[in-house]
Each structure stands twice: as C-alpha cells, then as structure tokens.
Amino acid sequence: MTEDALKYEVLASDGAARRGRLHTAHGTAETPAFMTVGTAGTVKGLLPENVADTGAEIVLGNTYHLMLRPTAERIAELGGLHKFMNWNKPILTDSGGYQVMSLSELRKITEEGVAFRSHLDGSRHNLTPERAMDIQCLLDSNITMVLDECTPYPAEPDVAADSMRRSMRWAQRCKDAFIKRPGYGLFGIVQGSVYPDLRQESAEALQEIGFDGYAVGGLAVGEGQEVMFEVLDATMPHLTRERPRYLMGVGKPSDIVGAVQRGIDMFDCVLPTRSGRTGQGFTRRGPINIRNARHQADPRPIDPDCGCKTCSSYSRAYVHHLVKANEMLGPILLTIHNLHYYQELMAGLRDAIEKGELDAFVSAFHRQQAAGDL
Ligand SMILES: CCCSCc1cc(N)cc2c(=O)[nH]c(N)nc12
Ligand SMILES: [Zn+2]
Numbered sequence: 274m275t276e277d278a279l280k281y282e283v284l285a286s287d288g289a290a291r292r293g294r295l296h297t298a299h300g301t302a303e304t305p306a307f308m309t310v311g312t313a314g315t316v317k318g319l320l321p322e323n324v325a326d327t328g329a330e331i332v333l334g335n336t337y338h339l340m341l342r343p344t345a346e347r348i349a350e351l352g353g354l355h356k357f358m359n360w361n362k363p364i365l366t367d368s369g370g371y372q373v374m375s376l377s378e379l380r381k382i383t384e385e386g387v388a389f390r391s392h393l394d395g396s397r398h399n400l401t402p403e404r405a406m407d408i409q410c411l412l413d414s415n416i417t418m419v420l421d422e423c424t425p426y427p428a429e430p431d432v433a434a435d436s437m438r439r440s441m442r443w444a445q446r447c448k449d450a451f452i453k454r455p456g457y458g459l460f461g462i463v464q465g466s467v468y469p470d471l472r473q474e475s476a477e478a479l480q481e482i483g484f485d486g487y488a489v490g491g492l493a494v495g496e497g498q499e500v501m502f503e504v505l506d507a508t509m510p511h512l513t514r515e516r517p518r519y520l521m522g523v524g525k526p527s528d529i530v531g532a533v534q535r536g537i538d539m540f541d542c543v544l545p546t547r548s549g550r551t552g553q554g555f556t557r558r559g560p561i562n563i564r565n566a567r568h569q570a571d572p573r574p575i576d577p578d579c580g581c582k583t584c585s586s587y588s589r590a591y592v593h594h595l596v597k598a599n600e601m602l603g604p605i606l607l608t609i610h611n612l613h614y615y616q617e618l619m620a621g622l623r624d625a626i627e628k629g630e631l632d633a634f635v636s637a638f639h640r641q642q643a644a645g646d647l
Contacts, residue, residue: 279416279458279485281517285627289509289536292626295517297363297415298456299355302330304517304538305622307529307615308365310546313338314348314358316612317546318605321360326582327609328616331416332360333541336369336408337376340398341391345411353413365416365541367521368405368447371423371490382422384439402446406459410452418488419447421462426494433466440464441478448482458485460519466491467500469507476511486517489537493522501528505535512536526555526618527642530635533622545611550604552596555614557641563607568593577647581613 280296293304308331309316309324316324316332324332334354339345348357354364373380373389380389386401405420421440424433444461451459461479465471479487489508492501501523512518519539520532529540545555552564556576561568563575574584575592583592583606595603618638625634 278453278455281486281515283514285629287626287629287631288534290533290622290626290631291514291536291538292623293517293538295363295539296456297458298454299361299363299415300330302363303619303623305529305533305619305626306331306539307619308333308539308541309612310541310543311358311360313342314354316608317550318601318608319612321358323582323609324360324612325362327612328620329362329612331363331365331539332358334358334364334366334412334414335372336366336400336405336412337372339366339412340369340400340408341393341396345408349411349413353411355413363415364412366409366412366414366418368409368418368420369400370405370420371521373400374423374425382439384442386420386443387422402443403450406447406450406452415457416486417447417451417457417459419444419459419461419484421464421490423494424464424466424491426466426491426496428466430466430468430471433464433468434471437464437466437471437475441475441482444479444484445482448484460484460486460488462488462490462521463508463512464491465508467496467504469504472504472508473511476508480511480513484516486519486539487512488519488521488539490521492520493524493528493542498524498528498531502531502535505532505537509536526615527639529615529618530622530638533626534631534635545615546608549608549611552603552607553611554592554607555611556646557614558644558646559642561646563589563592563596563603565593575607575610576614579610579614579617581610583607583610583613 285292295302309329377389409417424436461484517538520537554575568589571589
C-alpha cells in the first residue's frame with residue numbers, strides 16, 4: 274500500500290506501547306485511540322457535538338446496518354456518511370461480516386461471501402469482499418475494513434485454520450477491489466482463533482498482501498482477558514511497527530490498558546455507550562450501577578475526578594432518579610460521562626507513553642480501580 278494512502282507516525286514509545294498520530298482526509302486522530310461506536314450512523318442519544326466534546330476523534334459505522342437501512346446508495350446520493358450524520362472527523366466502517374453472523378437469520382458462508390436474510394424484513398442479501406469495498410466507498414469511509422469471518426469461539430484448530438485461510442483469500446479480493454485515495458485506507462484483519470501458529474500465518478499473509486493498518490479480529494468473543502492477552506502476545510511480534518494496529522471490539526478499561534502495553538493503537542467497544550443505556554457508569558474507582566438505591570440521595574457526581582458535562586452539573590441522585598423514571602436524559606447523561614471517561618483514559622495512556630511513565634500509570638490505574646467506589 275502506498276505510504277501516502279493513510280499516513281501514520283509513531284511519536285514516542287514505551288516498551289511495546291506506542292504514541293502515534295493517524296492522518297486521514299477528514300483530519301488526524303491521536304493514538305492510542307478509542308473509537309466511538311455509531312453503528313447505524315448515530316452514537317445513540319448524542320448529537321455529534323456532544324460526541325466531539327468527549328474527546329472522540331474517530332467514529333465507527335457499520336456496513337451491515339447501513340446497507341440494509343437506508344442503503345449505501347442512498348447515503349452516497351446524500352453526500353456520504355460524514356455529511357449524512359454531520360460528523361466531519363474521521364470515520365472507520367466495519368465490513369459487516371461480524372454483524373451478519375450475529376444479527377441476521379439464514380446466513381450461509383461460501384467462498385464467494387456471505388448470503389443472508391435481513392433481520393429487518395427478511396430480504397435476501399449477498400455480502401462479498403467486492404460488495405463490502407463498494408459499500409464502504411459509497412459511505413466515503415476513511416478507514417475501510419476487509420470482509421472477514423470472525424471465527425466462532427471456541428473452534429478446533431482445523432476449523433479455525435479453514436476459516437482464517439478463507440478470510441485471507443477474501444482479504445486479497447478486498448485489496449484488489451479497494452479504490453486507493455490519499456487520506457483513505459484499508460485495514461486487514463488477523464484471524465486464527467487462539468492458535469499462535471495460525472495467528473502468525475494470518476499476520477504474515479496480510480502483510481504479504483499489504484495494508485494501511487492491521488486489525489486483530491476474532492477476540493472479545495468470550496475468551497476472557499487472560500486468553501486475549503495470550504493471543505496478543507503471540508500475534509503482535511508478527512505485525513509491522515510502521516502501521517497502526519486495531520483490536521476489534523475491545524473492551525473494558527483494563528482490557529484496553531493491557532492491550533496498549535502490548536502495542537495496540539486503536540480500540541472500539543459498545544461498552545461505554547450500551548452500558549450507559551442500562552445504568553452503568555465507569556469511574557476511576559471502578560464501575561457503578563446508578564440504579565442502585567445507595568445513589569438515590571448522593572449529591573456527588575458520577576466521578577468526582579471527572580470534568581465532563583454530566584459530572585460538572587448533575588448529581589448521582591439526579592441521574593439515579595432519571596434512570597429509575599425511564600427518562601430519556603438518564604442514558605444520555607451516562608453515555609456522555611462514559612465516553613468522556615474512556616477518552617480521558619486514552620489521553621492518560623498517550624501522556625504516560627510520551628513521558629516514558631506507562632508502568633507507573635498502569636500501576637496507579639489498577640490501584641484506583643481496586644479501591645472501589647467511595
Ligand atoms: C462496529 C463494530 C466494529 S468491531 C466488530 C468486531 C468485533 C469483534 N470482537 C471481532 C470482529 C472481527 O473479528 N471481525 C470484524 N470485522 N469485526 C469484529
Ligand atoms: Zn463525568
């Protein structure tokens with residue numbers, strides 16, 4: 274892939290961890306970065322300015338959802354996803370394979386691609402590597418993901434090998450179909466389940482093809498943090514330092530901290546947004562559930578050390594009341610706080626790497642998390 278497709282620079286490192294900057298046609302993104310999930314063209318409940326206020330720079334969209342509704346062609350007619358959702362910073366889109374397997378009915382994987390019926394109206398669709406590239410180009414996504422199969426977990430070695438090798442053949446087809454433009458890039462996705470030899474084979478196969486970045490897929494599928502870190506330890510040595518690495522679907526704060534230590538630069542996870550809608554608030558002293566009665570008269574903010582709009586103006590008692598009363602503002606305030614917490618964690622990691630103080634930062638992080646809520 275030509276260097277100017279998607280410029281990435283490593284500004285500092287601390288052990289395997291990197292502090293970097295990604296340059297796209299819609300601006301830069303500081304790494305390690307947490308990318309906010311906006312699956313169907315919206316970060317649920319928030320205006321784009323609220324999302325930007327949290328410190329977010331990259332928002333995620335999803336081929337599966339957007340191809341079904343309102344369709345990629347409709348979004349292209351209206352000027353692309355940035356204009357459609359009024360987000361003028363970088364957008365990464367997933368290729369849809371993962372969502373097809375988790376959301377659609379009657380899906381069938383063949384060498385050609387994935388045939389499935391829409392979970393919305395039962396209509397038939399074929400998602401091929403070529404179609405996945407076409408859709409993400411119509412969306413005008415800055416970072417396009419190859420079509421892959423997220424190998425189900427657990428999987429026997431031969432099943433994992435066959436699945437990974439088909440994803441590598443799809444990756445080549447994606448590379449052949451991808452339209453190169455400065456400021457736009459294509460990421461490959463490493464598969465291979467929990468098997469070090471398959472992970473190495475996949476990483477080497479993708480780098481032989483050549484991509485602007487490399488995602489580690491097939492994790493955050495129920496394997497647990499210990500196994501996830503073992504797989505990262507087996508995979509990262511085979512990924513070039515010159516390109517960004519993206520750990521898909523991860524994760525809770527301690528997952529992110531451990532993965533940054535192992536050289537991951539980009540993350541996405543529905544946890545801060547989805548759990549915000551169910552009453553969970555992340556704090557420096559561990560998560561709380563605001564629905565718990567112990568918060569009903571608490572005048573303190575969700576996190577006393579947080580400077581977000583929610584913590585600056587609203588008490589736990591108020592957010593507790595809103596959530597118990599099923600008021601719309603409850604999930605909105607918690608989502609704002611949770612995303613801000615995640616972005617503050619990333620900013621702390623970036624700062625610590627720059628200063629060569631990552632180990633001290635990680636020790637303090639774990640100490641505070643273990644302290645528990647006051
Ligand atoms: C908008 C959601 C982005 S991440 C979705 C995701 C999450 C997880 N956990 C794994 C994978 C994977 O292996 N492949 C792909 N394409 N996506 C994955
Ligand atoms: Zn806050």
